[in-house]
Amino acid sequence: MINIAVFASGTGSNFEAICKHIESGYLKAKIKLVVSDCMYAPVIEKAKQRNIEVFSFHSKDYQTKSEYEKKIKEKCIALEIDYIVLAGYMRMIGEELLTAYPRKIINIHPSLLPSFKGKGAIEQALDYGVKVTGVTIHFIDQNMDEGEIIAQYPLNIEHKSKDEVIQAIHAIEHEFYSKTLKKIWEDGYEKSTN
Numbered sequence: 085m086i087n088i089a090v091f092a093s094g095t096g097s098n099f100e101a102i103c104k105h106i107e108s109g110y111l112k113a114k115i116k117l118v119v120s121d122c123m124y125a126p127v128i129e130k131a132k133q134r135n136i137e138v139f140s141f142h143s144k145d146y147q148t149k150s151e152y153e154k155k156i157k158e159k160c161i162a163l164e165i166d167y168i169v170l171a172g173y174m175r176m177i178g179e180e181l182l183t184a185y186p187r188k189i190i191n192i193h194p195s196l197l198p199s200f201k202g203k204g205a206i207e208q209a210l211d212y213g214v215k216v217t218g219v220t221i222h223f224i225d226q227n228m229d230e231g232e233i234i235a236q237y238p239l240n241i242e243h244k245s246k247d248e249v250i251q252a253i254h255a256i257e258h259e260f261y262s263k264t265l266k267k268i269w270e271d272g273y274e275k276s277t278n
């Protein structure tokens with residue numbers, strides 16, 4: 085069984101989708117911790133309803149990133165966390181966690197990286213006028229929305245309204261994240277060389 089910690093800053097629809105895939109038996113993993121940098125994020129209530137331990141923090145209460153990441157690291161080690169799954173965690177991960185979990189921190193981003201990094205990726209793609217956008221799942225590094233790409237899912241957005249695109253991206257995320265995690269955890273993942 086893989087033990088995971090989910091990090092999220094907001095609504096937590098990806099967290100919920102992962103929970104459902106675990107509850108149905110599709111994903112063989114256990115969420116042992118939810119970490120949020122936003123004390124009032126709806127994801128916290130969703131985690132509590134499922135009796136999952138929550139660590140929420142306010143970054144301003146700490147002098148450095150390393151200080152709060154040390155706390156998170158201690159919790160992850162105590163709970164024997166194997167992978168950190170970022171699901172809408174809008175904060176860069178620092179050295180402390182990157183060193184403790186090399187190639188074990190995975191992120192989902194609502195664009196075809198390296199295009200449209202950062203916040204509002206769906207809106208950025210629409211404003212730019214691209215015809216195809218999508219979803220990327222990648223290992224993270226020290227830079228925002230960068231790191232080795234594991235999988236991508238394209239979406240043609242010609243003739244779609246903003247709401248339709250947002251809905252379609254989220255629908256892809258909710259299936260594609262678990263499908264990719266399952267592949268990594270059950271079949272292993274090797275970087276493609278072609």
Ligand code: GAR
Binds near residue numbers: 094099172173192257
């Ligand atoms: C998701 O669309 C996720 O891809 C995005 O935040 C949203 C969180 O939604 N992540 C990023 O933009 C990371 N740079 P959720 O809280 O409903 O899961």
